[in-house]
Structure formats: C-alpha cells, structure tokens
Amino acid sequence: MSLSQCRIINLPKIEDARGNLTFVEGGNHIPFDIKRVYYLYDVPGGSDRGAHAHRNLHQFMIAMSGSFDLTLSDGYEEKTFHLNRSYFGIYICPMMWRYLDNFSSGAVCMVMASAFYDEGDYIRDHDQFIKEVRG
Template identity: 85%
Template structure:
C-alpha cells in the first residue's frame, strides 16, 4: 500500500437544533470491519503519540474533540493531515509510519481498528520499518 491509499473520509452528519449526530459503520463508511476502538486524551502540551507502523492493521482516526496533526509516511513520501472535526476522519492503511502531534487542549483522538491488539503487528523502530517497506 502507498501513502495515496490513506485519505480523509467524510462521515454522515445529521444536523438537528438539539445537537448533531454522526455515525460510523464498518465495511460501509470505512473499508474494514471494526474489531477494536480506543482513544487518546489528556495528551500534555508539546507531547506526541504514535511513532510506529502496523504490518496488517487498518485504522480510522477521528478528532472527537479539539484537534491534532497526523503525519504519515510510506517510506518514500510523507503527508500531514490536520484533524479537527468529528464528522470526518483519516483512514490509515497498513505499513504507514504515523506520528501524532500538535494536540490542542482537550483534544480526544478516537481510533477504530480492524483487529484486536497484537504486539507482533507493531513496528516500533523506524529503520526496521524502512527495511520492511524496501527503502
């Protein structure tokens, strides 16, 4: 997979004077069945998250509150996405190194994943990642 396979997806937004509603359906709005959901919050100012890749995992990342940046690289090129709305999110395909930073105060990042947690799926060393993608 290549960087261009990762992109922002718009989600349904049902507007109502009492408050808006957005929903996500696996294998419909996102290109995988959801097996796990987790979220990042209370990230201290100036901190970053991520700095790893997954061999097989597909993910969909949403800024539920606040904003943050996600920088992805496939080993050849990099692209930064600014997430700041709860009605769109970033699809991240396997073998993408990701780095999250620039968290606003109160930011909440929700991630939907295609599989349960598996430490063996992680690549936590950038040089190892580059070797695995053939760079």
C-alpha cells in the same frame, strides 16, 4: 501499500437544533469491519504519540474533540493531515508510519481498528520500518 491509499473520509452528519449526530459503519463508511476502538486523551502540551507502523492493521482516526496533526509516511513520501472535526476522519492502511503531535487542549483522538491488539503487528523502530518497506 502507498500513501495515496490513506484518505480523508467524510462521515454522515445529521444536523439538528438539539445537537448534531454522526455515525460510522464498518464495511460501509470505512473499508473494514471494526474489531477494536481506543482513544487518546489528556495528552500533555508539547507531547506526541504514535511513532510506529502496523504490518496488517487498518485504522480509522477521528478528532472527537479539539485537534491534532497526523503525519503519515509510506517510507517514500510523507503527508500531514490536520484533524479537527468529528464528522470526518482518516483511513490509515497497513505499513504506514504514523506520528501524532500538535494536540490542542482537551483533544480526544478516537481510533477504530480492524483487529484486536497484537504487539507482533507493531513496527516501533523507524529504521526497521524502512527496511521492511523497501525490502
């Protein structure tokens, strides 16, 4: 997989004076069916999350509230995205090392995943990730 496959995806935004509405449809707005949803919140200032990769999992990440930075690496190049709106998110393909930091106060990060939790899909050691990516 290549970093170029990871991309920002704009979601439908229905504006209304009573409040806006955005929705996500698996297989339509994002390129996989959603099997699991989880979210990160109450991340202490100065903390980071992530620092792992997935062998097979596809994910879509949204800043539901506040903001944070997501750095992705395919083992050859690296790119940082600043997520700060609930009507767009980033598609993360398999075999991307990810690192989240710079969480604002009250930030909520929601992740939609293509599969149920499987510890065996994780690569938690960066050197092992590089070894697997570069063969």
